[in-house]
Structures are given as structure tokens and as C-alpha cells.
Amino acid sequence: MNTYNRFPLRLERGSGCWVWDQDGRRFLDAVAGIATCCLGHSDRAMRRALSRQLGRLQHVSNLYNIPEQEELARWIVQHSCGDSVFFCNSGAEANEAAIKLARKHGHLRRGIERPVILTAAASFHGRTLAAVTATGQPKYHRGFEPVVDGFDYFPYNDLDAFQSLLEQHEANGPAVAAVLIEPLQGEGGVNPGDKTFFRELRRLCDANEILLILDEVQVGMGRTGSWWGYQQLDIEPDAFSLAKGLGGGHAVGALVVRGDADVFEPGDHASTFGGNPFACRAGLTVAREIERRNLLRNVQERGTQLQEGLNGLVSRYPHLFLGVRGWGLLQGLVLRPDCGVTAPDLAAAAIDHQLLLVAAGPNVLRMVPPLIISAREVRLLLKRLDAICRTTSPT
Ligand code: PLP
Numbered sequence: 001m002n003t004y005n006r007f008p009l010r011l012e013r014g015s016g017c018w019v020w021d022q023d024g025r026r027f028l029d030a031v032a033g034i035a036t037c038c039l040g041h042s043d044r045a046m047r048r049a050l051s052r053q054l055g056r057l058q059h060v061s062n063l064y065n066i067p068e069q070e071e072l073a074r075w076i077v078q079h080s081c082g083d084s085v086f087f088c089n090s091g092a093e094a095n096e097a098a099i100k101l102a103r104k105h106g107h108l109r110r111g112i113e114r115p116v117i118l119t120a121a122a123s124f125h126g127r128t129l130a131a132v133t134a135t136g137q138p139k140y141h142r143g144f145e146p147v148v149d150g151f152d153y154f155p156y157n158d159l160d161a162f163q164s165l166l167e168q169h170e171a172n173g174p175a176v177a178a179v180l181i182e183p184l185q186g187e188g189g190v191n192p193g194d195k196t197f198f199r200e201l202r203r204l205c206d207a208n209e210i211l212l213i214l215d216e217v218q219v220g221m222g223r224t225g226s227w228w229g230y231q232q233l234d235i236e237p238d239a240f241s242l243a244k245g246l247g248g249g250h251a252v253g254a255l256v257v258r259g260d261a262d263v264f265e266p267g268d269h270a271s272t273f274g275g276n277p278f279a280c281r282a283g284l285t286v287a288r289e290i291e292r293r294n295l296l297r298n299v300q301e302r303g304t305q306l307q308e309g310l311n312g313l314v315s316r317y318p319h320l321f322l323g324v325r326g327w328g329l330l331q332g333l334v335l336r337p338d339c340g341v342t343a344p345d346l347a348a349a350a351i352d353h354q355l356l357l358v359a360a361g362p363n364v365l366r367m368v369p370p371l372i373i374s375a376r377e378v379r380l381l382l383k384r385l386d387a388i389c390r391t392t393s394p395t
Helices: 045-057 069-080 089-112 129-132 159-168 197-209 277-292 294-317 342-351 376-390
Strands: 011-015 018-020 025-028 084-090 114-122 151-154 177-182 212-216 240-243 253-257 319-325 331-335 364-367
Touching: 018 212, 025 294, 025 376, 045 277, 069 084, 069 277, 084 089, 089 114, 089 129, 089 177, 089 212, 089 240, 089 253, 114 159, 151 159, 151 277, 151 319, 177 197, 197 212, 277 294, 294 319, 294 331, 342 376
Parallel strands: 114 151, 114 177, 177 212, 212 240
Antiparallel strands: 011 018, 018 025, 084 253, 240 253, 319 331, 331 364
């Protein structure tokens, strides 16, 4: 169906941080399936582990215990603040699970009849009906009304606005079940969370028995240089959603929940494919390879290198750029709104320079390369970006 504006490229092969099109042209991939292929393309460990898994067992059903699922859940729990995991297939689906959990928690623990979930403006939580309603961007709602009841929005990182929205909803008693929020807004323009804001958010949620649920779909699994985005903010959520990097290019999503926030019982929620042996083998391989190759360190070092290089571009092309923001290997180059080119224009121009880039809204060019990217590849990325800036003359 006609749901995507696609670049004029047909990609058919990949290796590491590189992909080739049908004409044999080689591209440096700073998109990585939009922050997904963290081990790059056609990774040897992934190929081996998944081929072996295909030869053993691919899919059964959650009617049975699945050892690979238990092992991946154990890994996640041991490396995070979570205590239990529900597996699904995508970010939107993980957030749907979070929304259902929040509503049930609100009914049970706060006695709320019609629970409200507060989310941030400019957020992105996925395209299913509830996840898109949670997404605080009206452009994604348009045409699909009526959207789902029980959501309201506050400006990201704005404590006063959050507090007054909370007070407004709670004026006549408990009404808010949860806050669902990204530690760093990815799609909405690479906006990092503010530590003070998140600390206060945590305090207000604790004081009112409101669940703080973080959407870690884009930032989780090491993208920011720590396993989870919430570690950059020095807080711990009650639950967090994962997808993208978790499967390194395979469809795996998860909702991770802490202690007694887990109010699900058998029959409350399910997914046919969620957590099957193949998907969980992919997740386990990603987790173990990130550990074995010390990729968190690589993300920190290459992230700093990338950010410094991008800052250099900002100084060289002040007519194009306002600045750089991001954590680790999720960086956004912010364009001047009046510079005459948009981020999608630059991402399109990058194709001629054999570089893959993706926009995050009209004014932010996003870089989310595989976590394995080398220092030489970061230099090449910056060199190609510089060439794009040189040849891009604003109209
Ligand atoms: N949440 C965040 C923060 C995302 O960045 C995305 C996708 O970009 C989603 C949720 C939706 O994930 P999916 O496309 O896997 O449904």
C-alpha cells in the first residue's frame, strides 16, 4: 500500500555498517534500520546463532515454556531495574502492553474508573491506535479520529506545565494512571530528557502512585552508551518498553516491569509470535555480542567522536545549522528553520554521496549508525556529510 515515501534505492546486501544496492553501489549506513541493526548487517555471530536456531526450533506458542524466552527475560532482568518481561514483536505493541498495564494498575491500585495516561508533546510511541494516540503529534492523529480516550499531553521537559496538568486531572480525586515518556525523544527531533525534570517526574509519580513508564524503544539496548536511556537520567522507571535494537533487525519487542507494578494475570494479554525461540535467540545474541565486544564503550567513544565532528560542521556551516544534540550513537544535527533546506532534503542529497541518513522531523538530521561503527567509519561519515553541506546551496 502507499504508506511510505521511499528513497529511490533498492538495497540487496549488507555487511557491517555498509549496504549495497542493486547496481552494486555501496552506502555507509547511518540509519541502521532506524536505530535497529545494532550489530550492523549480516553479522557473523547473528548468522551463526540464528542459522543454528532455525535448525532446532523456530516457533511454538506461548502455550508452552520457551527456554530462549526465559533466558532473554533473565538477561534483561539481570541488567535492568525490571523484574518481569512480556514479549511481543514491535515498539507499538510493547507500548500497547504498557497502556493496558497502566489502565489495569490505575483501576486496581488507585480505584480509577476512567484512567488517564499523560504523554509528552512531540513524542512518538508507534502507529497502532492507542500508541498513536499516546504520540503527542496531532499530524499522526489526523484522519484517524476518533482517537482513543484517556490521553492528555504536556510539553516535554516542562515541569510547571506537567504539574498543572496533573493537578487539573487530579482535582476531583485520582484520575491519572501513568506517565508514558521517552528518555530522549527520537522521532520528535532528538530531544534529550532533562535530569531535573525526570527526577521531579519520578518524585511526583511516587507521591501519587502513578506509574512512570519509559519508552526505550529507540534508546534501549545500548544506543546511548548505557544499556538503558533511563541510566542517562539517573532515575528508574516502573516499566519500560523495548523493540528496535533488542532484536538487532529481527522483530522482537518487550515490556519490562518492576515488582508490584506487574498486575497482569494469565489471560490479560498475549501475542502469537511474541517471544518465540527465533526472536529470542536474536535478542540473546545481540545482548551477548554487545557485552563480548564491549560495544557500550564503543558507543561512548564513537558517540563523542561523532558529536565533536558534528559540532565542527555547525561551526563551518553556521548558515545551515543551529547545533547538535543527542546521546551516544543517537545524534541530531539541528537545521536552521530558515536555511532553505530541510532535513529530508539533506537525507535525500546524502544518497548521491553514498551515505544513508534519516530525518527526525523537518529540521533535524538524525544519525543512528550500528553500534559497531569504527573510528574510521565515523570519519568517513563526517567527510561525506561535509561534502553534502558544501554542495547543498539553499534556495
Ligand atoms: N517508540 C519509539 C520511541 C519509537 O522510536 C518507535 C519507532 O520509531 C516506536 C515506539 C514504534 O516502534 P515500532 O515501529 O516497532 O512499532
